[in-house]
Amino acid sequence: MRACALPLVLLATAAFFPLSTSTDTLGTSASIAGNNQTLVSAGDVFQLGFFSPDGARTYLGIWYYNITVRTIVWVANRQSPVLSSPAVLRLSGADGRLLVLDGQNGTVWASAAPTRNVTAGATARLLDSGNLVLSSDGSGSDQSVAWQSFDYPTDTLLPGMKLGVDARAGITRNITAWRSASDPSPGDVTFKLITGGLPQFFLLRGKARLYTSGPWNGEILTGVPYLSSNDFTFRVVWSPDETYYTYSIGVDALLSRLVVDEAAGQVQRFVMLNGGWSNFWYYPTDPCDTYAKCGPFGYCDGTGQSPACFCLPGFEPRSPQQWNLRDGSAGCVRRTSLGCGGGANASSDGFWVVDQMKLPEATNATVYAGLTLEQCRQACLSNCSCRAYAAANVSGGVDRGCVIWAVDLLDMRLYTTDVEDVYIRLAQSEIDALNAAANRRAPSKRVVVIAVVATVTGVLLLLLSAGCCCVWRRKRRERHGETDPCPAPPSGGGDDALPFRARKQQALDEDWRSAEKDVDLPLFDLAAVLAATGSFSASNKIGEGGFGPVYMGKLEDGQEVAVKRLSRRSMQGAVEFKNEVKLIAKLQHRNLVRLLGCCIDEDERMLLYEYMHNQSLDTFIFDEGKRRLLGWQKRFDIILGVARGLQYLHEDSRFRIVHRDLKASNVLLDTNMVPKISDFGIARMFGGDQTTAYTLKVIGTYGYMSPEYAMDGVFSMKSDVYSFGVLVLEIITGKRNRGFYEEELDLNLLRYAWMMWKEGRGADLLDPVMDGGGSVNHSEVLRCVQVALLCVEVLPRNRPLMSSAVMMLASENATVAEPNEPGVNVGKNTSDTESSHGFTANSVTITAIDAR
Numbered sequence: 001m002r003a004c005a006l007p008l009v010l011l012a013t014a015a016f017f018p019l020s021t022s023t024d025t026l027g028t029s030a031s032i033a034g035n036n037q038t039l040v041s042a043g044d045v046f047q048l049g050f051f052s053p054d055g056a057r058t059y060l061g062i063w064y065y066n067i068t069v070r071t072i073v074w075v076a077n078r079q080s081p082v083l084s085s086p087a088v089l090r091l092s093g094a095d096g097r098l099l100v101l102d103g104q105n106g107t108v109w110a111s112a113a114p115t116r117n118v119t120a121g122a123t124a125r126l127l128d129s130g131n132l133v134l135s136s137d138g139s140g141s142d143q144s145v146a147w148q149s150f151d152y153p154t155d156t157l158l159p160g161m162k163l164g165v166d167a168r169a170g171i172t173r174n175i176t177a178w179r180s181a182s183d184p185s186p187g188d189v190t191f192k193l194i195t196g197g198l199p200q201f202f203l204l205r206g207k208a209r210l211y212t213s214g215p216w217n218g219e220i221l222t223g224v225p226y227l228s229s230n231d232f233t234f235r236v237v238w239s240p241d242e243t244y245y246t247y248s249i250g251v252d253a254l255l256s257r258l259v260v261d262e263a264a265g266q267v268q269r270f271v272m273l274n275g276g277w278s279n280f281w282y283y284p285t286d287p288c289d290t291y292a293k294c295g296p297f298g299y300c301d302g303t304g305q306s307p308a309c310f311c312l313p314g315f316e317p318r319s320p321q322q323w324n325l326r327d328g329s330a331g332c333v334r335r336t337s338l339g340c341g342g343g344a345n346a347s348s349d350g351f352w353v354v355d356q357m358k359l360p361e362a363t364n365a366t367v368y369a370g371l372t373l374e375q376c377r378q379a380c381l382s383n384c385s386c387r388a389y390a391a392a393n394v395s396g397g398v399d400r401g402c403v404i405w406a407v408d409l410l411d412m413r414l415y416t417t418d419v420e421d422v423y424i425r426l427a428q429s430e431i432d433a434l435n436a437a438a439n440r441r442a443p444s445k446r447v448v449v450i451a452v453v454a455t456v457t458g459v460l461l462l463l464l465s466a467g468c469c470c471v472w473r474r475k476r477r478e479r480h481g482e483t484d485p486c487p488a489p490p491s492g493g494g495d496d497a498l499p500f501r502a503r504k505q506q507a508l509d510e511d512w513r514s515a516e517k518d519v520d521l522p523l524f525d526l527a528a529v530l531a532a533t534g535s536f537s538a539s540n541k542i543g544e545g546g547f548g549p550v551y552m553g554k555l556e557d558g559q560e561v562a563v564k565r566l567s568r569r570s571m572q573g574a575v576e577f578k579n580e581v582k583l584i585a586k587l588q589h590r591n592l593v594r595l596l597g598c599c600i601d602e603d604e605r606m607l608l609y610e611y612m613h614n615q616s617l618d619t620f621i622f623d624e625g626k627r628r629l630l631g632w633q634k635r636f637d638i639i640l641g642v643a644r645g646l647q648y649l650h651e652d653s654r655f656r657i658v659h660r661d662l663k664a665s666n667v668l669l670d671t672n673m674v675p676k677i678s679d680f681g682i683a684r685m686f687g688g689d690q691t692t693a694y695t696l697k698v699i700g701t702y703g704y705m706s707p708e709y710a711m712d713g714v715f716s717m718k719s720d721v722y723s724f725g726v727l728v729l730e731i732i733t734g735k736r737n738r739g740f741y742e743e744e745l746d747l748n749l750l751r752y753a754w755m756m757w758k759e760g761r762g763a764d765l766l767d768p769v770m771d772g773g774g775s776v777n778h779s780e781v782l783r784c785v786q787v788a789l790l791c792v793e794v795l796p797r798n799r800p801l802m803s804s805a806v807m808m809l810a811s812e813n814a815t816v817a818e819p820n821e822p823g824v825n826v827g828k829n830t831s832d833t834e835s836s837h838g839f840t841a842n843s844v845t846i847t848a849i850d851a852r
Contacts (some may be wrong), residue, residue, distance in 0.1 A: 015371055025249070026561040027138070031090035037639050040065055043128040050087045054182040056082035060100050060109070061184075062130055062149070063257065069813070073130055073156040073257060074149050076100060077109035078184045091124050091134075096146060098124055098134065114146030115169070122146070130158045154184070157247075163201065164193040164237075164244025173244065177262035187851040188263035193245070198362035198392065198403055199238050201245060202281070202291075203267055209283040209291040210265055212411055215362035216273055219401070220394030221245075222359040222419050224283070225410075233257070235336035244412045256280070262467040271803070276814045278807035281652065286415050286590065292361075295331020296408035299357060312409070313352050313424040313434050331408070336690045337429040340384040349381060351389075351423035359390065359422060367392050368391030369401040380425060390422045417622070492794065522597035528555065529606055535561055540617070552611060559594060560611035587653055591645030612676065614669035617731075619765075621664060627734050627768045631843050636733050639784060640809055641675040642667055642720060646724055647802040649677075650717045656686040662702045662723035664730055682814075684715070703738035707823040708796060718796035721805065722823065725791025728784055729753050734767035750792050750822035757819065759788055784809065786816050794823030801851055 024041050032038065038049035047065040051072070052058045060076040066740075077100050084103035092099050096118025099110040114134060121138040132149040135141070150161050157163055164181075165172050174192035179185045188205050200214035214223025216236045233248045249256055255272035268282040283289055287308060288300035290450055294309035296319070301308050310327030317323035318330040339348025371379065373391060380386035385406040392401035409424075426434075430696075436683050532553030533540050542562065543550040551563045588594075599606040617638065620626045642662075647658040659677065666679045682700070700709065706722035709715045726737050729749055737749045745756065762785040763778050770776060787808050791799050798820065800808070808814045 009399055023076060024126045026089070026091055028091050028093035028120060031088050031151065033088045034086045039126045041126045041128045041130075041489060045128040046126055046130045048126045050082075050089075050133060053184065054549045057083060057085045057689075058085065059184055062126070062132065067272070069277075070185070071257075071277070073154075074159060075133070075154045075184045076149075078154055078178075080108050082108050093118075093120060093121065093122075094120055096134065096136065098132075098147070109149050112152070114851075116144065116146040118146060122468070129160050131160070133248055143698040154178075155260050155722040159247055159249050159256065159322075161734070162246050163191070163242035164199075164242070165195055166242045166244070168241045175258070175260050176265075179262065182211070189260050189262050189265055191260050191267045193243060194363045195243065196363045196709035197365035197367060198246070198359070199243050200361065200363055201622075205265055209627075211267075211289050211291055212361060213283075214411075215403075216358045217359065217391070218395035218421050220419075222357075223413070225358075225415055225419050227415055233313055233378055243382075274800075274817075275808050275810050276807055278803055279810075292410045294412070296334040296410055298328050299412035299414055300328075301414045303796040310414075312354070312424055314424070314430040331774070334427075336430045338384070338425065338427055348428055350428045351377065351380075352426050352431055353421050353423055355418050355421045356415050357419060357422055358411065358413040358415070359420060360388065360405055361411045361732070361761060362403060362405070364407045365403045365405045367401060367403050371402045374818065376404065377423065380404055380423075383425040385761070386425060388422055388424045390420060393419055452788050489839075523596050524599045524606075526599055526601040526604060526606055529553070529563060529608070531556070532561060536565065545590070562609045562611045564607040564609065566606070587649070587655075587657070588679075589645055589653070590643045590674065591676055592648065593676040609669075612668035613671045614673060616665045616678075617669060617675065618664035620669070621731055621734050622736055627723060627767060630770075631780055632766070632781065633771055636777075636780055636784065638667070638669075638673070638675045638807070639728050639731055642677065642803060643724065643806045643809055647678045647806050650720065650802050652707060658684045658686060658717055659720050659723075660684060660709075661704070662720055662727060663701050664727060664736075667727070686717075703736070706796070707794060716796060717801070718799045721791045721799045721802060723797075724802070724805070725799075726787035728749065728791070729765070732767065732781065732784060732788070733765050750789075753785060754789055754819065754822050757785060761784070779812070783812075784815065786819060789819035789822065790817060792822045793820050 006724050024039055026032065031047065035050050035052065038047050040047050044065050046062055047315045048060070048062045050058050051061050051063075051070070058080055059078065061072045062074040063070050063072045076098075078384075082100065086103055087108075088101040090099055090101070091097075098111040099107055100106050109394060111134070114136060116136040118134075118136045119138075122134065122136055123138040123140075124132060124134050126132050129150075133140070133145055134147040135144045136146040137144050138252060150158075151166075151169075151171050151173065153161055153163070153173055155175050155177050157175055161177065162173050172192075175185040176191075179187045179191040189210075190205065191201060191203050194200055194202050198214045200218070201213040202209055203211040203220070209393055213221040215221070216238060218238075221236065231250050231254055233250065234245070234368070236245050237243065247258075255268065258267065258269050260267055264282075266282045266284065269280040270277040272278075287293060290300075294300050297310060297312050297319075298309050298314045299463050307326045307328075309323070309326070311317060311332035314335055315332035316335050317328075319327075321332050322328075368376065368379070369392065374391075376389045379402075380389045383646060385402070386404055387407065387409055388405045391397075391399035392403045418660040469511045503822065532555050533551040535554075536549070536551055540551045540553060541549055542552045545612045548564070548566045551559050551565065553563050555561060593612070594610045596608045596610060598608065604763055613619070619633075620630055646659070646662070649659060657680075659680065661679060661683045662677065663845055666677065668676045668678050670676060695835060702710075704723040704726050706715070706719040709719045726749075730737060733749065733753075735749055753762075753765055756762055762782045765785055766776065766781055786799075790808075791805065808816050
């Protein structure tokens with residue numbers, strides 16, 4: 001009798017408690033109930049079940065399976081929670097719908113009607129993609145899909161999901177934020193496609209537009225021209241049947257999600273790094289991302305100008321008073337009315353081209369797929385309402401079709417890179433005036449051309465005269481047996497006959513000519529630079545480096561600039577100058593210094609930067625007086641800002657850049673003490689698959705250089721990470737790595753910091769001039785010390801990527817590994833050490849060329 005009782009007890013227990021093993025499939029004869037029964041995808045990536053964010057209301061959701069902090073990516077019944085337990089999910093055999101039932105067996109939520117006839121073998125299966133798929137016959141084939149959760153996103157877009165409109169199926173796929181962290185009901189912030197004209201995605205709060213991606217031009221969303229990554233593939237599909245945005249990930253192990261945040265009013269991309277979510281990017285990122293910030297026919301200068309709003313060429317502020325108060329919302333109006341009309345009147349109007357602009361909002365524009373650009377031009381001229389036109393599709397470098405704006409041009413933004421040609425319609429008199437103004441801005445070029453032609457002509461005449469004279473004298477002396485006064489050049493002739501320095505100068509001249517072709521920047525006249533700097537007066541000099549002096553100046557429009565001057569006659573710095581122009585002109589980030597333009601005039605080469613009123617970081621942290629002005633919060637903000645700037649260079653920009661000379665003097669501070677990385681003279685661009693490089697020409701600053709670079713010439717992104725770690729310790733302590741030395745223990749700053757960390761005294765590294773009270777977040781200090789020590793580890797592979805460093809610094813809950821001993825112990829700072837290595841300890845960058 002007892003032997004029979006045990007199986008009965010086990011069966012009874014199984015009826016009340018879920019099985020310990022999980023499945024990924026739910027059939028018509030099964031259900032899941034309560035918070036303990038779930039579905040888990042086959043690869044253990046996602047889990048489906050019930051959850052209660054506030055302890056009272058229950059929802060059916062999908063979340064990542066193996067992540068400590070539960071991250072919900074989809075909610076079924078977000079507008080109708082279960083209020084009476086237990087909640088139950090089952091697949092109805094009658095109509096093939098998924099049902100959420102409450103404790104009274106009432107239907108709280110039901111999925112949309114299946115698109116195919118459902119059989120008794122129908123199943124709902126949770127895939128490793130995070131998609132819950134209803135298979136009409138249980139086969140799991142694409143042809144059997146009758147409903148899927150990917151068609152009904154909530155606040156999250158996962159890889160493979162679509163954001164947009166399916167006209168055939170009558171489905172609109174948007175993502176809408178949670179109302180709050182404990183309330184998944186739809187909030188006010190939505191990211192969605194708005195159809196009409198060119199495809200364009202909008203972030204809205206209610207009906208108010210916060211941000212737009214810019215129109216799709218067949219190649220990019222023109223509001224995010226820098227959106228690229230080695231690990232992500234972004235795609236927009238535009239067809240009569242379906243228009244949507246989607247993305248995929250090339251690395252299977254990488255987790256990523258696109259989320260709408262209610263409180264921040266942003267669309268944010270997160271990636272999983274070291275067990276925590278890192279904010280990969282977000283929009284809007286700055287004031288210029290605000291929808292229509294500068295009103296009709298205005299544009300926002302996204303390169304950091306202040307004020308940020310400007311009028312398009314041929315336009316002026318509608319309200320000068322508001323404009324002067326930095327309120328550009330009223331926009332701009334034409335200075336000269338259009339002639340309008342076709343035929344003879346068409347010639348009274350023309351078009352001015354802009355090519356570095358986010359395309360105007362195009363949802364109300366008209367697309368003509370079959371017109372050429374010339375036909376589009378004529379169509380615009382013949383339409384009195386037409387304001388502008390552009391190619392509708394520029395993929396593959398070929399213009400296809402056109403788009404015409406017969407509405408006010410809104411939401412334009414200036415970038416430092418070409419986006420697409422937009423033809424702005426203006427009165428012909430305005431175009432003539434703009435052309436004349438452009439010609440006046442570059443008078444020196446015409447003068448130079450005339451002077452060059454005159455000089456070359458004169459030289460040729462002199463050479464011709466000298467040659468004729470030489471021939472006549474040679475023949476005369478040959479008749480008399482005299483020595484030739486005009487000998488031929490040595491064998492080899494040509495450039496080899498020139499002295500070495502002359503050949504080097506000639507090569508440098510050719511390099512300058514090549515550089516001019518590469519420069520994609522505004523060119524300033526030498527006269528304008530001389531006027532701005534008081535002809536390079538000593539009173540305006542603010543610094544000097546290996547390239548030459550730096551001057552503070554003010555342009556005619558009142559903008560303050562820093563002018564970096566390099567003489568052509570100086571061989572040092574020429575290559576660095578050209579390198580900086582080519583690299584930094586292609587970069588844009590709030591934590592990188594902004595290059596405004598350059599001046600190339602005969603033997604003068606100059607770069608014009610935005611002026612940083614607070615100069616460089618080293619003038620604060622290494623100055624006994626100014627150090628007191630930097631409290632802990634400001635130092636932490638600087639650390640995080642520099643980290644984000646480096647992350648952009650390494651991982652987020654269009655090009656992978658290794659700076660190679662990150663140090664305190666190359667971090668500039670603006671009026672708000674926002675840090676900006678500067679001096680890209682020795683930076684290197686890496687290819688898509690390149691991770692390291694080798695050089696015989698070791699360039700950098702002693703104390704900041706990683707050991708593998710200083711000793712073997714091997715550099716990579718991890719070399720910059722090492723320099724960042726040194727910089728963080730200097731910011732925390734207020735001491736130079738090359739100026740600090742602990743006599744008794746024979747330790748430099750890095751080894752001393754590691755010793756203090758191992759002894760549990762990391763917080764004691766904090767600069768003593770700071771208030772040690774409540775104004776200092778000591779856990780934050782310790783986290784910064786720990787991250788810095790990870791960055792200066794001896795093996796590059798043990799140092800974190802900058803994205804990981806940013807995540808560890810910014811998140812209190814991030815898991816941070818235990819650091820090992822730092823990579824270099826240079827011992828006591830002596831003059832012999834410095835001279836033997838060919839580096840300096842005073843933050844000036846020089847070069848050492850070592851034979852290996």
